[in-house]
Amino acid sequence: xxxxxxRDRFVHDVQNVAKAVSSRTTIPILTGIKIxxxxxxxxxxxxxxxxxxETFIPKEDAENEIVTIEQEGSIVLQARFFAEIVKKLPGExxxxxxxxxxxxxxxxxxxxxxxxxxDPEEYPRLPQLEEDLLFxxxxxxxxxxxxxxxFAVSTQETRPVLTGVNLETEEGELICTATDSHRLAxxxxxxERNDEELTFSNVVIPGKSLNELSKIIEDxxxxxxxxxxxxxxxxxxxxxxxxxxxxEGKYPVTKNMIPAQSKTSFTLKTxxxxxxxxxxxxxxxxxxxxxxxxxTLDEGLIEITSIQPEVGKVTExxxxxxxxxxxxxxxxxxxxxxxxxxVIDSEEINIVFTGAMSPFVIRPTDHDHYLHLFSPVRTY
Amino acid sequence: xxxxxxRDRFVHDVQNVAKAVSSRTTIPILTGIKIxxxxxxxxxxxxxxxxxxETFIPKEDAENEIVTIEQEGSIVLQARFFAEIVKKLPGExxxxxxxxxxxxxxxxxxxxxxxxxxDPEEYPRLPQLEEDLLFxxxxxxxxxxxxxxxFAVSTQETRPVLTGVNLETEEGELICTATDSHRLAxxxxxxERNDEELTFSNVVIPGKSLNELSKIIEDxxxxxxxxxxxxxxxxxxxxxxxxxxxxEGKYPVTKNMIPAQSKTSFTLKTxxxxxxxxxxxxxxxxxxxxxxxxxTLDEGLIEITSIQPEVGKVTExxxxxxxxxxxxxxxxxxxxxxxxxxVIDSEEINIVFTGAMSPFVIRPTDHDHYLHLFSPVRTY
Numbered sequence: 001x002x003x004x005x006x007r008d009r010f011v012h013d014v015q016n017v018a019k020a021v022s023s024r025t026t027i028p029i030l031t032g033i034k035i036x037x038x039x040x041x042x043x044x045x046x047x048x049x050x051x052x053x054e055t056f057i058p059k060e061d062a063e064n065e066i067v068t069i070e071q072e073g074s075i076v077l078q079a080r081f082f083a084e085i086v087k088k089l090p091g092e093x094x095x096x097x098x099x100x101x102x103x104x105x106x107x108x109x110x111x112x113x114x115x116x117x118x119d120p121e122e123y124p125r126l127p128q129l130e131e132d133l134l135f136x137x138x139x140x141x142x143x144x145x146x147x148x149x150x151f152a153v154s155t156q157e158t159r160p161v162l163t164g165v166n167l168e169t170e171e172g173e174l175i176c177t178a179t180d181s182h183r184l185a186x187x188x189x190x191x192e193r194n195d196e197e198l199t200f201s202n203v204v205i206p207g208k209s210l211n212e213l214s215k216i217i218e219d220x221x222x223x224x225x226x227x228x229x230x231x232x233x234x235x236x237x238x239x240x241x242x243x244x245x246x247x248e249g250k251y252p253v254t255k256n257m258i259p260a261q262s263k264t265s266f267t268l269k270t271x272x273x274x275x276x277x278x279x280x281x282x283x284x285x286x287x288x289x290x291x292x293x294x295x296t297l298d299e300g301l302i303e304i305t306s307i308q309p310e311v312g313k314v315t316e317x318x319x320x321x322x323x324x325x326x327x328x329x330x331x332x333x334x335x336x337x338x339x340x341x342x343v344i345d346s347e348e349i350n351i352v353f354t355g356a357m358s359p360f361v362i363r364p365t366d367h368d369h370y371l372h373l374f375s376p377v378r379t380y
Numbered sequence: 381x382x383x384x385x386x387r388d389r390f391v392h393d394v395q396n397v398a399k400a401v402s403s404r405t406t407i408p409i410l411t412g413i414k415i416x417x418x419x420x421x422x423x424x425x426x427x428x429x430x431x432x433x434e435t436f437i438p439k440e441d442a443e444n445e446i447v448t449i450e451q452e453g454s455i456v457l458q459a460r461f462f463a464e465i466v467k468k469l470p471g472e473x474x475x476x477x478x479x480x481x482x483x484x485x486x487x488x489x490x491x492x493x494x495x496x497x498x499d500p501e502e503y504p505r506l507p508q509l510e511e512d513l514l515f516x517x518x519x520x521x522x523x524x525x526x527x528x529x530x531f532a533v534s535t536q537e538t539r540p541v542l543t544g545v546n547l548e549t550e551e552g553e554l555i556c557t558a559t560d561s562h563r564l565a566x567x568x569x570x571x572e573r574n575d576e577e578l579t580f581s582n583v584v585i586p587g588k589s590l591n592e593l594s595k596i597i598e599d600x601x602x603x604x605x606x607x608x609x610x611x612x613x614x615x616x617x618x619x620x621x622x623x624x625x626x627x628e629g630k631y632p633v634t635k636n637m638i639p640a641q642s643k644t645s646f647t648l649k650t651x652x653x654x655x656x657x658x659x660x661x662x663x664x665x666x667x668x669x670x671x672x673x674x675x676t677l678d679e680g681l682i683e684i685t686s687i688q689p690e691v692g693k694v695t696e697x698x699x700x701x702x703x704x705x706x707x708x709x710x711x712x713x714x715x716x717x718x719x720x721x722x723v724i725d726s727e728e729i730n731i732v733f734t735g736a737m738s739p740f741v742i743r744p745t746d747h748d749h750y751l752h753l754f755s756p757v758r759t760y
Contacts, residue, residue: 081662
């Protein structure tokens with residue numbers, strides 16, 4: 001194999017596939033990045049067997065020559081070194097030559113690296129997915145959906161299925177749900193389908209995979225194709241394929257957890273409420289329980305308090321709008337509410353309580369694309 | 381005690397004194413910040429008994445009212461909470477009230493914090509230093525002197541005196557030296573003295589103290605007064621006093637370590653040389669020895685190589701200027717040279733070797749304010 005490639009483009013793609021590579025893998029070949037040069041261009045692959053990323057660099061892009069292939073071929077190079085090396089190379093182009101015994105030479109400017117490569121034949125093949133279940137959505141919407149749900153997945157392996165975000169369709173809409181059983185984040189979005197009859201449920205993507213995907217997709221409205229199979233999901237971007245395995249097991253039915261009635265409800269400005277809770281958390285996080293107390297006062301005033309006996313107490317009154325229903329006194333994990341308020345882009349939120357010991361709901365006031373559900377905390 | 385203070389100014393000064401406070405102290409009162417309000421303004425103190433920082437906020441500054449003192453007094457508040465709390469308070473001013481039993485109330489906007497304070501009488505007094513040994517230098521020069529020496533101090537406690545930077549005077553100049561016995565950084569500077577006869581030596585400031593001081597001083601040419609006593613040093617900025625204890629023990633005499641003769645010498649561009657070494661280090665840091673090899677070739681060409689048998693080899697040739705003397709082949713700790721090149725602000729450096737097994741010197745070509753000395757590494 002021998003080719004010369006534009007440094008910046010190569011660095012960009014190497015960094016992307018390196019995101020899938022884990023140094024803790026038990027399969028030695030997966031510590032490497034696979035590089036294949038053929039008559040169309042250069043393909044890079046990285047994988048930790050849960051997530052696989054494949055990118056393609058065409059010989060030409062918008063009439064600029066990016067790669068010159070002198071000889072087709074393939075090699076696997078240690079991801080950790082290779083990604084660092086290409087980033088630091090001095091020239092505008094990089095020449096890569098593979099000789100006998102996978103001995104690889106990388107030249108750029110005055111710099112020459114001789115690396116011991118690995119046998120590309122040992123590298124596992126990526127799955128070939130049946131493209132039956134296919135839908136489309138804009139990159140920026142997907143990025144937002146991940147941001148607004150993935151923080152709520154469970155970090156505990158006791159119920160593995162809760163460490164993922166569940167995808168399902170309902171009346172032509174895509175619904176993403178994440179819960180750690182104390183809080184739940186739900187996000188809806190309209191998708192384009194290749195088949196109007198397309199429906200699916202219980203498609204659970206590991207939170208870790210979505211976090212990696214989120215780093216790769218951009219804030220553009222270019223469409224991403226998504227292919228769903230029984231145990232894999234594939235996100236197809238321009239010149240990049242992102243595969244993730246799906247989590248096994250039955251995702252809990254969450255729809256009937258969301259209370260329909262209301263005992264007390266009011267509206268608050270998102271950002272001031274967030275800041276009030278952050279101040280209250282300064283004391284309560286010390287006790288590691290993050291407990292913050294909320295109490296309705298007269299005329300729509302809300303009192304937020306937090307107590308840490310050795311340190312002190314914080315009290316803050318905030319004015320709500322449109323208060324309805326009974327007086328309410330409730331305690332909750334302030335950190336969970338803060339996490340949710342941080343991903344709500346709307347200026348105002350509505351909180352609906354159904355009782356001091358029942359879950360409560362936060363929704364933006366200007367649309368119903370997402371909601372957040374929280375369990376209260378018993379403080380006695 | 382009761383006063384109202386501008387939030388931004390208070391936050392700034394609280395952050396500064398909090399830099400001296402360690403959560404790992406064995407003296408409980410030192411986990412707090414001492415606050416004293418008197419008829420002139422508010423004084424804040426933080427200390428870990430090695431470093432103490434005292435700042436003063438006057439009632440008025442440039443005719444703006446900063447503090448209104450309603451009642452004089454003092455209190456000690458837990459630094460960790462207090463620094464976080466003031467940073468997050470919502471109002472433009474902060475009111476601080478101390479009642480019985482050191483119960484402290486902090487009000488700002490709609491927020492009210494009740495904190496348990498500590499007895500200010502328990503807080504140790506700062507040392508009163510005799511101001512005999514006093515010199516002056518600009519803040520930005522001091523900041524540079526710290527940056528250009530402190531990285532070379534030893535991190536090992538086997539010879540405690542080497543964990544500090546040594547200050548001494550020589551012919552009216554200040555000389556700062558740091559060494560971990562494998563490398564040495566030396567920086568000279570002209571200082572203003574209150575007594576032309578002022579001389580001192582073996583004033584060893586802990587590297588940790590200098591790193592903290594460096595975060596506080598600014599890139600201005602305003603003068604800092606420095607007071608030196610037998611076991612303390614005091615840096616006096618406008619409205620801020622920075623005390624550090626000095627390290628005990630005899631600092632090694634380093635002057636005669638610097639070779640006067642030359643066997644081989646040449647000149648290199650600083651930045652390209654730095655980048656070449658950084659690339660070579662990508663392989664050699666893996667073996668944790670950071671060994672990089674340098675070899676002179678014909679016509680002033682220098683070959684830099686680094687080998688990591690399992691991974692590969694890197695070779696890079698760079699062109700030197702004004703090569704003089706014999707051919708040379710030497711190995712060194714590349715990380716140490718990189719650290720030094722990063723703090724050299726000059727475009728060109730001169731390297732002088734006295735033999736493959738003898739220390740070598742790097743100096744900027746445009747002045748003699750600093751030099752860096754390195755031991756070679758034996759590779760056989």
